[in-house]
Amino acid sequence: xxxxxxxxxxxxxxxxxxxxxxxxxxxxxxxxxxxxxxxxxxxxxxxxxxxxxxxxxxxxxxxxxxxxxxxxxxxxxxxxxxxxxxxxxxxxxxxxxxxxxxxxxxxxxxxxxxxxxxxxxxxxxxxxxxxxxxxxxxxxxxxxxxxxxxxxxxxxxxxxxxxxxxxxxxxxxxxxxxxxxxxxxxxxxxxxxxxxxxxxxxxxxxxxxxxxxxxxxxxxxxxxxxxxxxxxxxxxxxxxxxxxxxxxxxxxxxxxxxxxxxxxxxxxxxxxxxxxxxxxxxxxxxxxxxxxxxxxxxxxxxxxxxxxxxxxxxxxxxxxxxxxxxxxxxxxxxxxxxxxxxxxxxxxxxxxxxxxxxxxxxxxxxxxxxxxxxxxxxxxxxxxxxxxxxxxxxxxxxxxxxxxxxxxxxxxxxxxxxxxxxxxxxxxxxxxxxxxxxxxxxxxxxxxxxxxxxxxxxxxxxxxxxxxxxxxxxxxxxxxxxxxxxxxxxxxxxxxxxxxxxxxxxxxxxxxxxxxxxxxxxxxxxxxxxxxxxxxxxxxxxxxxxxxxxxxxxxxxxxxxxxxxxxxxxxxxxxxxxxxxxxxxxxxxxxxxxxxxxxxxxxxxxxxxxxxxxxxxxxxxxxxxxxxxxxxxxxxxxxxxxxxxxxxxxxxxxxxxxxxxxxxxxxxxxxxxxxxxxxxxxxxxxxxxxxxxxxxxxxxxxxxxxxxxxxxxxxxxxxxxxxxxxxxxxxxxxxxxxxxxxxxxxx
Numbered sequence: 001x002x003x004x005x006x007x008x009x010x011x012x013x014x015x016x017x018x019x020x021x022x023x024x025x026x027x028x029x030x031x032x033x034x035x036x037x038x039x040x041x042x043x044x045x046x047x048x049x050x051x052x053x054x055x056x057x058x059x060x061x062x063x064x065x066x067x068x069x070x071x072x073x074x075x076x077x078x079x080x081x082x083x084x085x086x087x088x089x090x091x092x093x094x095x096x097x098x099x100x101x102x103x104x105x106x107x108x109x110x111x112x113x114x115x116x117x118x119x120x121x122x123x124x125x126x127x128x129x130x131x132x133x134x135x136x137x138x139x140x141x142x143x144x145x146x147x148x149x150x151x152x153x154x155x156x157x158x159x160x161x162x163x164x165x166x167x168x169x170x171x172x173x174x175x176x177x178x179x180x181x182x183x184x185x186x187x188x189x190x191x192x193x194x195x196x197x198x199x200x201x202x203x204x205x206x207x208x209x210x211x212x213x214x215x216x217x218x219x220x221x222x223x224x225x226x227x228x229x230x231x232x233x234x235x236x237x238x239x240x241x242x243x244x245x246x247x248x249x250x251x252x253x254x255x256x257x258x259x260x261x262x263x264x265x266x267x268x269x270x271x272x273x274x275x276x277x278x279x280x281x282x283x284x285x286x287x288x289x290x291x292x293x294x295x296x297x298x299x300x301x302x303x304x305x306x307x308x309x310x311x312x313x314x315x316x317x318x319x320x321x322x323x324x325x326x327x328x329x330x331x332x333x334x335x336x337x338x339x340x341x342x343x344x345x346x347x348x349x350x351x352x353x354x355x356x357x358x359x360x361x362x363x364x365x366x367x368x369x370x371x372x373x374x375x376x377x378x379x380x381x382x383x384x385x386x387x388x389x390x391x392x393x394x395x396x397x398x399x400x401x402x403x404x405x406x407x408x409x410x411x412x413x414x415x416x417x418x419x420x421x422x423x424x425x426x427x428x429x430x431x432x433x434x435x436x437x438x439x440x441x442x443x444x445x446x447x448x449x450x451x452x453x454x455x456x457x458x459x460x461x462x463x464x465x466x467x468x469x470x471x472x473x474x475x476x477x478x479x480x481x482x483x484x485x486x487x488x489x490x491x492x493x494x495x496x497x498x499x500x501x502x503x504x505x506x507x508x509x510x511x512x513x514x515x516x517x518x519x520x521x522x523x524x525x526x527x528x529x530x531x532x533x534x535x536x537x538x539x540x541x542x543x544x545x546x547x548x549x550x551x552x553x554x555x556x557x558x559x560x561x562x563x564x565x566x567x568x569x570x571x572x573x574x575x576x577x578x579x580x581x582x583x584x585x586x587x588x589x590x591x592x593x594x595x596x597x598x599x600x601x602x603x604x605x606x607x608x609x610x611x612x613x614x615x616x617x618x619x620x621x622x623x624x625x626x627x628x629x630x631x632x633x634x635x636x637x638x639x640x641x642x643x644x645x646x647x648x649x650x651x652x653x654x655x656x657x658x659x660x661x662x663x664x665x666x667x668x669x670x671x672x673x674x675x676x677x678x679x680x681x682x683x684x685x686x687x688x689x690x691x692x693x694x695x696x697x698x699x700x701x702x703x704x705x706x707x708x709x710x711x712x713x714x715x716x717x718x719x720x721x722x723x724x725x726x727x728x729x730x731x732x733x734x735x736x737x738x739x740x741x742x743x744x745x746x747x
Contacts, residue, residue, distance in 0.1 A: 001038040001088070002110040002118050005420060006125070009067065009478020010488065012233070013197045013208065017065045018091035023478070024161050027100040027129040033090035033108075035120070036065060041110045044091040049105040050098055058093050062335065065090030075483070100129025106434070107638035121421065132162075137167060137257035142266030144224035154681070155256050164249040168667040174658070174668055175238045176244065179213035179522070180533070180553040182545040185656060185671035186744040189243070193235045194228075196279040196520050198431060200692035201535050201569060203543035208536050210473060211521040212493075213556050214250075214378035217271050219658050222664065225274035227282075229263035231493045231522065242392035251489055262738065268432045271659045276650035277559060287647050289513050290640040291382055292530060292560060292718055294323025295411060295629050296517075296592030301605045303329035303340075304365045306370050310538035312381060315609060319626050321633050325376065326468050326517070328386040329368065336387055337454045339366040342747075346400050350407025352453040353400075355461040361499055369441030371465040375396075384517060385458060389451075389471060389499050399652045402610045404454070413447035417438045418479040430476045439474060443494055444483040448502035455503075456659030459510045466502045469529070472520030490600030492652030494678035496520035517590075526557030529732050530590050538607075540596045543581055544686050547672050550588060554652040554674075559643060561654065562590025572605055575618035576688060580607075582625050584684035586632045586677045587727065589639070589653050626727050634742045642677030652700075653677060661698045679735035683719070683728040691722045701733035705743045708736075 008019030015021040018036035021720035035044055044060040065088065096283065098104075103124050110118045133151040137160075137533045140147070141615045145168055154162040163564075169175070174186040181187070182204035194212035203209060214228035216236075228234050232251035239246060254261040267277040275400035279285070297315065302308050308327055315322040337353075341364030344357050360367050373383050391397075391405050406412050407425065417427040429437040442446045458464045475495045482489030496518060504514030516529030525531070533549045536542040546563040553561050566573040574579070585591045595607040604611050609625040612618075639653070646653045655675050657667035668672075673683040673696065681702065683695040697713035704711065704719070706726065710733060712715060731739055 001669065002035050002041065002044070002108060002120055002418075003037075003420065004033070004035045004108055004120050004123065004614040006123055006566055007477055007479050008724060010479065011430075012193075012197055012476075014066070017063060017092065017320055018068050020123075023285070024154070024156070025127045025487065026105065026633070027097055027102075027127050029097050030094055030333060032092055032094045033060075033106065034063070034090060035060065035108050035110070036092060037089050039088055040112045040114070041091075041118075042113050043111040045109045046093050047107050047109060047441065052105070055406075058095065059158075060091035060093045063090045063092050065142055068093050080481070080703075092688070097127050100127055100131075100155070102127040108612060112461075117564070126158060128154045128156035130154055133163065134259065137164060138263050139260045139263045139606070140266065141144045141263070142268065144222070144226075144266040144268035153261070154215075157713050158256055158554065159253055160254045160256055160258065160261055162249055163252050164247065166524070167226065167246040167248065169218070169239050169244050169246050170221045170311065170649040172665065174219045175216055176219060176658070177213070177216035177225070177552060177555050178555050179215070180209050180531075180558070181207075181550045182210035182533075182549045183207050185548060185551060186668055187236075188239045189233070190238050191237050193233060194493070194522075195233045196473050196496055196522055198433070198471075198520070199534075201537055201542075203534065204541070204548070209549075210519045211496075211525065211531065211553060213523045215523065215556055216352070217274055217555060218320060219271055219662050220668075223270055223274075223662060225267045225271075225278065227265040227267070230344055231491065232489050233493075237401040237714070239665050248605040249426070253487070256592075270662055271555070272649070274653050275555065275652070278558045279526060279650055280656060282557075283524045284650075285647055286514070287644050288515055288530065288560055290636055291323045291380075292515060292590065293632070293636045293639045294591075295321060295632065296324040296326060296562070296590060297322050298326035298328060298421070298592070298594045298610070299608070300328045300595060301604070301606065302327060305367060305369070309372060311377070311608065312376060312379065314608065316379065318621075318622050319611060320609060320629050322381055322629075324382045324384060324592070326384045326386065326592075326594070327667045328468065332401070334392050334397055335404055335454075338400060339369050340364045344400065346403050347401050348406075350404045350411070350454075352456055352458050370462050373567040379461065382515075384466040384468055384515070385453075385464050386468045386470060388434065389442060389469075390439055390474060391493075392434055392437050393428070393453075394436050408438060408440065408450075411450060412483070413440050413444070413450045415441045415483075417477065418481065427475075427480055429474045431474045433471065433474070437474075441483045443491055443498040443501050446482060448498065448505075452502050455506060457512065458511060459507060462492065463514070464531075466507065466517065468517045469500050469503055471517060472499045472518060485734055497522050497524045498530065504528055521558075524693055526559065527644045529556055530560035530562070532561070532590065532592065535568045535569060535596075536564060537570040538577065539570075540575035540577060540688055542567050542685065543577065543584075544672065545601040547584070547684065547686070550654060551656045551671070551674055555656060555659070557652075558647050559653050560589050562588055564593070564594050566591040570596045572612060572615050573623050575612060576724055577615040578607070578612050579611030579621060579624050579628075580617075580685050582628050583725050583727045586628050586635070586683075587674075587680065587682040587684070591629075591632055630726060631743070633737065634745065640744065645678070651678075657681075657696075657698060664698055666696055667698065679731040679732040679739060683722050683729065691720070693721045693728050693731065695719050695728045697730060702730040703733050703736040705729040705731055706739075708740070
């Protein structure tokens with residue numbers, strides 16, 4: 001066996017052995033060509049033609065094989081897949097790409113140990129080169145700044161593949177935004193890009209994100225921002241190569257003679273004015289019900305009705321108010337539409353089913369889903385179910401899952417990919433989570449309706465209130481083909497936005513609020529539900545990364561944002577980290593804790609207050625969390641009113657200090673402070689062992705919520721945080737009379 005895939009798996013940050021790299025050859029740069037072979041191959045040769053003329057044959061060298069950006073034994077690849085991979089080999093060759101507009105035609109010939117010859121088909125590509133762009137290539141709207149660098153295009157003589165240009169940066173300007181970012185608030189002096197990616201933990205270290213946007217604020221000078229109007233990948237050099245330049249390079253796909261290849265919006269004004277202009281063209285957030293501001297609770301091992309009911313009862317027993325429960329491990333994890341252990345007759349056409357189609361055995365995991373939901377509603381708890389936008393094919397599906405897969409193929413509702421022979425076939429998920437699954441095209445309304453109608457009975461009959469729309473990052477590769485004919489490079493980033501929107505439409509059509517809870521998104525996501533920061537360990541470092549993520553997401557219009565309090569993965573947090581994180585989350589729009597699956601090993605890794613208390617031997621945890629959640633309950637009217645104002649004005653609910661004080665350079669020295677609503681300044685404790693915490697107060701008169709003491713702003717003050725429930729919290733003096741009772745619990 002010998003295989004070459006020019007674009008590989010489409011992993012945005014790592015090449016596969018058997019691909020062409022770069023996929024689009026560039027004149028004067030190194031071009032690497034690779035193949036994957038079976039283990040019996042002893043020799044591989046590249047045959048290369050340049051502009052129709054045979055040029056040379058080149059031997060390939062054996063290399064360690066990688067796939068989907070992973071080493072064969074690394075990452076999340078299944079052990080069986082790794083064993084299979086070890087039986088095959090990788091081969092590569094490097095050459096200098098020839099001049100721009102050159103045509104390349106090549107194939108590979110492999111010789112086995114038995115002397116048998118195998119060949120790939122012929123592959124063709126063109127070499128591109130950078131050249132000045134004709135007038136009109138970049139359509140610019142707005143005049144906040146002048147273009148500083150000449151616009152260039154990467155052109156292969158037939159198609160333009162990229163556009164790049166520069167924008168000026170003045171001394172003292174800070175560049176922030178770019179969607180949800182974990183590593184910093186101010187990105188000046190760094191590089192980043194905008195591609196939706198599932199970075200499992202340590203997002204801040206890798207500088208990758210589930211929720212990018214090619215949108216940014218430039219704060220501290222004249223005040224402006226920009227939006228590169230594309231769903232394709234964009235790279236940003238934010239003053240790294242040249243301190244006074246912001247370079248932008250964007251993927252495009254246009255004929256060499258086209259004009260208006262890329263559009264750039266330039267916005268002038270304060271951060272709020274810039275954000276308002278951006279949301280005006282990409283989609284404004286909508287107000288969600290007040291119950292989303294109550295505590296959200298979940299654990300991946302709450303995978304039976306009895307366990308969910310037990311955990312909700314423990315909240316009541318310990319006096320910890322809970323408003324939302326997310327049930328992750330509820331389904332058979334084949335269809336994500338049917339409660340595990342339910343009995344039913346397979347609907348062969350893959351159509352939607354009703355509650356009466358199911359029987360729920362008394363001894364099963366979920367003996368009475370509707371009764372459970374009704375009982376939780378009686379306790380003022382809303383119920384949300386976990387979703388993945390995939391049709392699992394491993395292990396081989398049976399029952400309704402198999403019928404749904406057949407129906408999806410028959411009804412043409414799937415994303416497709418270009419096969420090695422140039423034909424279209426159903427896309428098989430290339431990520432390491434649920435590998436080889438089929439993926440519905442939720443960017444297409446017909447396909448999305450087919451998908452969500454299968455969940456209608458959950459909303460209308462079982463009574464489900466919302467969905468955790470997880471896993472929106474599985475569309476990899478430019479060779480994907482969507483139902484509207486668009487390619488993966490144009491639509492992969494659009495997928496998670498459409499995913500949340502589709503579930504929101506389902507909920508609204510049933511008379512419910514469009515409450516979705518997503519981790520992936522892109523431009524336009526602000527209009528669709530709530531978000532959380534994704535998977536992270538229980539560490540102080542991850543705590544800081546998550547707070548940065550919330551602030552940067554808010555600067556790009558995300559209103560309803562939260563995180564897995566104190567992390568959901570790895571060893572449980574100690575009592576100090578847990579309580580400090582819980583205290584900070586009182587002042588984050590979505591307050592929710594969660595824990596990952598641990599194979600039901602004991603002791604439990606649940607992040608419930610009672611389990612943390614038991615595991616750490618610190619009984620005070622429960623009372624401390626109770627008091628914090630009670631404070632959160634008292635804040636719900638303030639949060640609801642503030643969110644409504646956010647929707648009307650575009651002033652973020654949770655916002656970095658530069659929104660209110662764009663001309664104050666000192667706010668950048670304290671990036672992990674924020675305003676919550678119009679009147680609360682929050683400075684969470686983010687380090688272990690702290691007894692005092694420095695807080696920067698911008699200009700104005702402030703009241704420290706703990707003591708009621710007034711203080712003038714424009715300076716750093718030191719707050720007593722010897723109690724681990726303490727969060728330095730300051731209130732605008734004018735609002736103190738209305739908020740004092742709420743914050744102190746007195747009166």
